[in-house]
Amino acid sequence: MATAQSEQVPATLPRAERPGMTDKQMLVNVRGLRFCHGDRCIFDGIDLDIQRGRITAIMGPSGTGKTTLLKLISGQLHADAGTVEVDGQTIQELSRDALYQLRIRMGMLFQSGALLTDLNVFENVAFPIREHAKLPESVLRKLVLIKLEAVGLRGAAALMPSQLSGGMARRVALARAIALDPMMIMYDEPFTGQDPISMGVLVSLIRQLNDASEMTSIIVSHDVTETTSIADYLYIIANGQIMAEGTPQEVAANESDWVRQFMQGEPDGPVHYHYPAQTLEQDLLQSVRH
Amino acid sequence: MLDSLARLGRVGLAMLASLGRAHLLLISILRGLPSMLVRPRLLLVQIYGVGVLSLLIIVVSGLFVGMVLGLQGYYVLSQFGAAESLGVMVAASLVRELGPVVTALLFAGRAGSALTAEIGLMKATEQLSGLEMMAVDPVKRVLTPRFFAGLISMPLLAALFSAIGVIGGWFVGVGLLGIDDGAFWGQMQNKIDFDEDLVNGVIKSLAFGLVVTWIALYEGYDATPTSAGVSRATTRTVVQSALAILGLDFILTALMFGG
Ligand SMILES: Nc1ncnc2c1ncn2[C@@H]1O[C@H](COP(=O)(O)OP(=O)(O)O)[C@@H](O)[C@H]1O
Ligand SMILES: [Mg+2]
Numbered sequence: 001m002a003t004a005q006s007e008q009v010p011a012t013l014p015r016a017e018r019p020g021m022t023d024k025q026m027l028v029n030v031r032g033l034r035f036c037h038g039d040r041c042i043f044d045g046i047d048l049d050i051q052r053g054r055i056t057a058i059m060g061p062s063g064t065g066k067t068t069l070l071k072l073i074s075g076q077l078h079a080d081a082g083t084v085e086v087d088g089q090t091i092q093e094l095s096r097d098a099l100y101q102l103r104i105r106m107g108m109l110f111q112s113g114a115l116l117t118d119l120n121v122f123e124n125v126a127f128p129i130r131e132h133a134k135l136p137e138s139v140l141r142k143l144v145l146i147k148l149e150a151v152g153l154r155g156a157a158a159l160m161p162s163q164l165s166g167g168m169a170r171r172v173a174l175a176r177a178i179a180l181d182p183m184m185i186m187y188d189e190p191f192t193g194q195d196p197i198s199m200g201v202l203v204s205l206i207r208q209l210n211d212a213s214e215m216t217s218i219i220v221s222h223d224v225t226e227t228t229s230i231a232d233y234l235y236i237i238a239n240g241q242i243m244a245e246g247t248p249q250e251v252a253a254n255e256s257d258w259v260r261q262f263m264q265g266e267p268d269g270p271v272h273y274h275y276p277a278q279t280l281e282q283d284l285l286q287s288v289r290h
Numbered sequence: 291m292l293d294s295l296a297r298l299g300r301v302g303l304a305m306l307a308s309l310g311r312a313h314l315l316l317i318s319i320l321r322g323l324p325s326m327l328v329r330p331r332l333l334l335v336q337i338y339g340v341g342v343l344s345l346l347i348i349v350v351s352g353l354f355v356g357m358v359l360g361l362q363g364y365y366v367l368s369q370f371g372a373a374e375s376l377g378v379m380v381a382a383s384l385v386r387e388l389g390p391v392v393t394a395l396l397f398a399g400r401a402g403s404a405l406t407a408e409i410g411l412m413k414a415t416e417q418l419s420g421l422e423m424m425a426v427d428p429v430k431r432v433l434t435p436r437f438f439a440g441l442i443s444m445p446l447l448a449a450l451f452s453a454i455g456v457i458g459g460w461f462v463g464v465g466l467l468g469i470d471d472g473a474f475w476g477q478m479q480n481k482i483d484f485d486e487d488l489v490n491g492v493i494k495s496l497a498f499g500l501v502v503t504w505i506a507l508y509e510g511y512d513a514t515p516t517s518a519g520v521s522r523a524t525t526r527t528v529v530q531s532a533l534a535i536l537g538l539d540f541i542l543t544a545l546m547f548g549g
Binding site for chain 1: 412
């Protein structure tokens with residue numbers, strides 16, 4: 001009876017008031033996160049949860065710190081204040097070895113792909129397997145080909161990274177990121193540079209991977225359409241704050257001008273397209289005077 | 291006035307911080323030695339890239355430097371009627387000084403700049419972060435084998451440079467200018483001392499190899515991850531290596547032969 005009740009609690013309540021959501025259901029807990037470059041703070045006290053087995057998207061205008069957030073979650077950067085917990089372990093407190101152990105269970109798809117340029121596609125995908133698992137060559141070969149088949153690039157196994165387009169490189173990087181069947185995968189702008197066909201394939205691939213292997217996915221993106229179509233839960237961040245969160249429907253129904261402007265891609269509104277500056281007239285007048 | 295003092299202080303602090311980072315990096319590089327020994331292939335590949343591919347420039351330069359030494363040495367020595375000592379002169383200058391120093395300068399230009407550019411570009415294209423995310427330590431995996439490849443290659447290249455140089459000197463002295471073949475080699479065998487000359491030369495080339503490779507790796511690893519940043523780092527590698535080699539050569543020479 002009690003469980004039935006707690007299951008009915010909507011997932012949109014503020015975190016503290018979500019009795020059904022035990023910490024076990026959350027793979028990542030971010031609390032009071034603060035991160036600054038010099039005196040410019042990218043994040044100033046944000047709270048955020050990533051639920052296990054779901055696709056969570058983090059959206060926001062470019063330059064708001066989405067990539068930075070992924071680097072904080074994976075321990076490549078360290079928070080100035082607050083905590084980041086992944087699978088019950090606090091990232092800041094982990095030793096280097098423990099962090100590496102955790103990273104073996106995390107995959108990350110970099111914005112640029114980050115393939116090793118001196119290895120061909122096959123060896124790039126085989127790289128994490130060779131580093132962390134002792135497999136006979138024949139098994140390894142099958143495994144790599146299966147991963148490449150999943151991203152539709154088995155035929156490209158012998159190519160070098162310089163022979164790939166940006167979109168293809170990103171798909172090879174995806175095959176590499178899932179090579180060790182991680183518990184969680186972080187996608188940094190997976191949709192940029194994909195043509196309509198591979199976009200569709202990629203969207204369903206991310207969904208499939210997530211559902212078939214109970215992986216947890218975090219997608220960071222500014223592509224509103226693709227991202228909302230695939231995500232189970234959305235966070236929208238800007239100016240170091242979380243502006244909105246909820247299921248795609250809830251966020252789409254959000255009343256705030258800010259969120260509506262972002263979701264519908266209107267050029268101006270409460271969010272400014274322009275980086276803060278004096279007026280254009282002032283700038284032009286100054287350059288005349290010089 | 292106060293402004294320029296403050297700026298001087300900032301520059302000084304930045305330099306000290308950079309020096310500190312360079313030493314920390316060296317320690318992490320050395321820590322990677324055990325894991326590299328388990329996989330010697332990584333080292334071999336780098337010895338090929340750093341050492342074998344530098345062979346041509348070293349051999350050609352060694353030959354010409356030796357030939358010039360032969361000509362100049364003959365001219366000076368024959369004025370004192372000591373042309374037979376040409377072999378000693380050529381061998382001593384090569385083994386003690388020119389071999390290690392010129393090889394190190396060429397090595398910095400050929401291999402050092404390539405190392406900096408490679409590491410810097412790996413950083414700029416997020417390959418190093420990618421390794422980090424695959425739970426592979428980029429220092430151990432990428433820098434350590436390159437460091438030891440430089441350390442091993444440099445003395446070998448310097449020895450080769452000296453050997454080819456002696457042949458160049460012999461070709462000019464004995465072949466062209468008609469010095470007695472037996473005197474050329476005989477005097478060289480008598481006067482060149484194993485400890486005094488050869489060992490000291492090898493110590494020098496080891497020291498230069500360490501410094502050049504260290505500078506090259508640090509500059510690449512510390513580069514600003516943009517194309518301008520990598521280009522600046524590559525230039526810094528060549529300039530700093532050259533200065534370090536010449537300064538260190540003076541200190542080592544003073545220590546070895548000064549007293
Ligand atoms: N090394 C750095 N020094 C100073 N500012 C930086 C540095 N790296 C990134 N930033 C700033 O951090 C902000 C967030 O960057 P990023 O996380 O890449 O944004 P996003 O991925 O959302 O486009 C940007 O505005 C950028 O200017
Ligand atoms: Mg980004």
